[in-house]
Amino acid sequence: MISHPGLVLIAAAVLMAPLRGWPRAAVALLGSASSVFLSFQAGDGVHLTIEYLGMQLAPFAVDKLSRLFAIIFALMALGGALFALNQPRRLELPAAFLYAGAAIGATLAGDLVTLFVFWELMAVGSTLVLWSASTPRAGAASMRYLMVHLFGGMLLFAGVAGHVLESGSTAFTAMGIASLPEKLILAAFLVNAAAWPLSAWLPDAYPEASWSGMVFLSAFTTKTAVYALLRGFPGVELLVYAGLAMVFYGIIYALLENDMRRILAYSIVNQVGFMVTGIGIGSEMALNGAAAHAFTHILYKALLLMSAGSVLLVTGRRKCTDLGGLYRSMPFTTACGIVGALAISSFPLTSGFVSKSMISQAAADGHLPVVWMLLAAASAGVFLHAGIKFPWFVFFQKDSGLRPPEPPWNMRAAMALLAALCIGLGIFYEPLYRLLPYAGDYVPYTGWHVVAQLQLLLFSGLAFFVMLGWLRRTLTVTLDFDWFYRVLFPALFLAAGRVLAAALGAGGAAGARLGAMLESAVRRLHGPGGAFARTWRTGSMALGVMAMLLAFLLTYYLR
DSSP states (O other): OTTOHHHHHHHHHHHHTTOOHHHHHHHHHHHHHHHHHHHHHOOSEEEEEEEETTEEEEEEEEOHHHHHHHHHHHHHHHHHHHHTTTOOOTTHHHHHHHHHHHHHHHHTOSBHHHHHHHHHHHHHHHHHHHHTTOSHHHHHHHHHHHHHHHHHHHHHHHHHHHHHHHHSOOBOOOOOSSSHHHHHHHHHHHHHTTOTTTTTHHHHHGGGSOTTHHHHHHHHHHHHHHHHHHHHOTTOTHHHHHHHHHHHHHHHHHHHOOBHHHHHHHHHHHHHHHHHHHHHHOSHHHHHHHHHHHHHHHHHHHHHHHHHHHHHHHHOOOBGGGOOOGGGTOHHHHHHHHHHHHHHTTOTTSHHHHHHHHHHHHHHHTTOHHHHHHHHHHHHHHIIIIIIIHHHHHHSSSOOOOOOOOOOHHHHHHHHHHHHHHHHHHHSOHHHHHHSSSOOOOOOOOHHHHHHHHHHHHHHHHHHHHTHHHHOOOSOOOOOTHHIIIIIHHHHHHHHHHHHHHHHHHHHHHHHHHHHHHHHHHHHHHSTTSTTTSOOOHHHHHHHHHHHHHHHHHHHHHO
8 A cells, every 4th residue: 555656645745744954855855756656657457445334445546547647746746846845834845745645546546435535635735735825815715715625525425425325336437417416526526627617716726825836736636627527527528618618718817817827827727628628529539638638737837837936936026017027037937937838838849739739639530620610719829828928928028127036946946847848748749648548649740730730829929919019917907706706795695694684673673662562461451550450349259259159050950
């Protein structure tokens, strides 16, 4: 059981909790490196079974799909640990390792019960990562984040319980959406995937984490949900529409946003939308594409957030209107940010090109021209908001006068590692393809595909600079769906409370008046001057008793 890569990270989290300085750094790097090694070495099959409450559980089961996600989660734990070595907050790194270990545990769960346990442990770890930022905004955001994920956990618990009762099996295999329990399980997965309209929790919470915390948050929750959808609901048509809604929702809000980390948060929703669409298409090519895109997305998104986190650390600023011209004093961070921007835009010779193209090809092979065209348009939108807007407004545009230094060596090393992987996987993509769940002979670098993608990106870039005046950001706030539960619902709750208090007050006053009227009536009858309280003469009483006896005798003799 010690060979479980997720439990290794959880054990490292426990060991790191009381440590500081180089001992904590050593445990973090050795623990995450060991997890990477164990993920690569995990052989196919069920490595552990447990009987619990009459249920047969498989908490450690490995196949090609689960191994792929375990590897990338362990790699992300290693890269994130290197980036966060100089994070002074004692809670964040142990919480991040708990979070990462739970994510790996969820991917290696062979049954729904184990999946639920690690699913909830993930919610705890990620909430602690967010809360450890120790700011009022982070504290409030962590509570909203926790409520959303407890709601998702409640849906998953109800769905798993119902599914086990109906089928008699706990196995985590492909399901449909015919029964209510299966619908609840799908809904729980979509909550964690940040599917619209419940997407707002992600840009609401993630940007409030620390400069290193958001790097960890970007990697695990949504991608574990992608894994769960790949495992449980491949080919469900509803996911095509849900994914496309996420794609365009993320693009629109990212184009409107002024906060550099909120831009990248909306971009996470957008990119996960591509994966969800591929899962909905359901062919082997599409599922391979969704899995490969989850793998590459974790790398280039973490690279983008590392560059943004470095800027936040050395400048203390996060709004695009406060930044610009940073390439002069931060050329290395700028270069790494550009590599991440090119990868997310699917530029040839980057990792995004060899993964996202599989989803588009699957749409074409499946004779889904509308889906293919929408994905092509979305690719142009990705280049606008993440490929150009983020690096342009943060590192270039007008000179803000800021001349911050480069971040510490460990942060530069982490960015260099992920940048090398983003470029290396774009050139040498065969090792990634061999890790995918289905065998295939897809070749990404065809003349038509390369030329078409370059044309798409070049015209998108031209459109960006032509519309630069419209895209230039101002100090504005963009309202999202979270406005309903952050502003409207609390206001309605308070208003309802005031109405209820007024109603209770009016009811109390009416009750008091009614009580006074009853008291007055009682006093008229039983008061000192009332009819029932007056004294009677003895003769009157004797006469009354005699009349009653006479009536009784007459009744007795006459019956």
